Amino acid sequence: MLKGYVQITRPVNSVIAGLAVLLGVIIASGTVALDSLVLIPVVALITAAGNVINDYFDREIDAVNRPERPIPSKKVSEKGALIFSTVLFITGILLCLFANYLCLFLALLNSFLLIAYAMKLKGMPLVGNLAVSYLSASIFLFGGAIAGPGGLIQNFVIAAITFFAMLSREMLKDAEDIEGDKTGGAKTLPMIIGVKKTGVLAFLMAFLAVFASFLPLFRFWGITYIAMISIADIIILYAAFRGLSCDDSESLRESGATGLLKKGMFLALLIFIISAVLIG
Numbered sequence: 081m082l083k084g085y086v087q088i089t090r091p092v093n094s095v096i097a098g099l100a101v102l103l104g105v106i107i108a109s110g111t112v113a114l115d116s117l118v119l120i121p122v123v124a125l126i127t128a129a130g131n132v133i134n135d136y137f138d139r140e141i142d143a144v145n146r147p148e149r150p151i152p153s154k155k156v157s158e159k160g161a162l163i164f165s166t167v168l169f170i171t172g173i174l175l176c177l178f179a180n181y182l183c184l185f186l187a188l189l190n191s192f193l194l195i196a197y198a199m200k201l202k203g204m205p206l207v208g209n210l211a212v213s214y215l216s217a218s219i220f221l222f223g224g225a226i227a228g229p230g231g232l233i234q235n236f237v238i239a240a241i242t243f244f245a246m247l248s249r250e251m252l253k254d255a256e257d258i259e260g261d262k263t264g265g266a267k268t269l270p271m272i273i274g275v276k277k278t279g280v281l282a283f284l285m286a287f288l289a290v291f292a293s294f295l296p297l298f299r300f301w302g303i304t305y306i307a308m309i310s311i312a313d314i315i316i317l318y319a320a321f322r323g324l325s326c327d328d329s330e331s332l333r334e335s336g337a338t339g340l341l342k343k344g345m346f347l348a349l350l351i352f353i354i355s356a357v358l359i360g
């Protein structure tokens with residue numbers, strides 16, 4: 081049972097999101113002050129809460145698409161998931177009282193958006209994808225916000241890179257999930273324009289992310305950064321290209337494009353951290 085409760089939070093994503101906020105703090109303020117460490121559990125808890133509420137509202141869809149997930153496989157009850165998610169949201173928001181009002185505002189806004197996504201936005205073509213992409217990118221805005229509005233603006237470039245990369249992956253994920261999403265009554269972009277055109281758009285978004293990833297060169301990190309990020313960029317472009325060559329959901333799933341995109345993004349995250357800490 082405990083395993084199910086850990087699994088439903090998507091622990092790898094939640095911990096990585098929590099740690100990623102430190103990158104936002106470093107870029108905006110050049111250091112990690114002790115009081116900014118509270119942002120790690122805040123982001124991890126709110127991301128976990130968002131993942132749990134998502135699985136709660138998606139329980140019927142997931143019974144078709146992902147029957148191994150904790151609720152359809154009965155490792156976590158529906159009521160248990162709802163209570164767990166509420167506790168995670170409230171703890172994350174309350175911890176934010178130790179940060180500042182800008183962070184508190186973003187935490188409340190993002191929590192509201194995560195619930196709205198699970199209840200409604202997910203079923204709206206493109207809007208749901210834009211919401212998840214903003215939420216992921218907002219980790220860096222949130223880290224910057226500890227240094228005030230100036231810090232938030234300072235982190236726009238890394239937030240933009242994340243936004244476009246996530247948008248590419250979310251579009252492909254919807255193209256993989258057409259069947260289950262239909263059962264759940266959702267209307268997603270690939271249901272309207274088809275898998276092929278979604279693949280083209282996703283490739284374009286990946287290209288924009290890769291283009292934006294070169295912008296920090298001019299700002300601060302130089303040629304060492306460019307050499308390292310090019311490796312992640314190639315993986316991301318290759319993954320999106322694999323998605324581009326698929327005609328239906330099944331071949332897209334088999335291509336492993338979304339999994340590879342995620343690996344490329346996590347590698348990029350590591351490279352950003354190395355650059356921010358070692359290059360400054």
Ligand SMILES: CC(C)=CCC/C(C)=C/CC/C(C)=C/CC/C(C)=C/COC[C@H](O)COP(=O)(O)O
Binds near residue numbers: 216246290313344345
């Ligand atoms: C072009 C380039 C260099 C891109 C790099 C983009 C980048 C830095 C991405 C990092 C994104 C990040 C901070 C991820 C943390 C984990 C997170 C918030 C994941 C959001 O997941 C939503 C998703 O729908 C869940 O899917 P799944 O993992 O398949 O369960």
Ligand SMILES: CC(C)=CCC/C(C)=C/CC/C(C)=C/CC/C(C)=C/COP(=O)(O)OP(=O)(O)O
Binds near residue numbers: 122253
């Ligand atoms: C900065 C602060 C305070 C919070 C950030 C919160 C974060 C990082 C949110 C990231 C995005 C996220 C975790 C969204 C949760 C919902 C989710 C799992 C979306 C994807 O769900 P579906 O579209 O249903 O796809 P699957 O469930 O099939 O993966």
Ligand SMILES: [Mg+2]
Binds near residue numbers: 134135138
């Ligand atoms: Mg879901």
